[in-house]
Amino acid sequence: TVDISVVAASLKNGTSAQLTATVTGGTGGVTWAVNGVAGGNSTVGTITSSGLYQAPATVPSGGSVTIRATSVSDPAAFDEVQ
DSSP states (O other): OEEEEESOSOOOTTOEEEEEEEESSOOSOEEEEETTEETEETTTEEEOTTOEEEOOSSOOTTSOOOEEEEESSOTTOEEEEO
């Protein structure tokens, strides 16, 4: 299983937050994606391999993003936060 923990559920434009993913029953850590884009992009924000999310300069369409952490050892195991 994968569990994401995050301090803030919302961010101001252009700010960042550190996310942490805990993998239980697997090895190799996680890969991160924002709205289905590995590592994110300038429209939805970016996330580093260590889980530091940088919000975009303007609010993306829909007003929120979905961040997913997927287990490297078991791609069927993931968690998401919005």
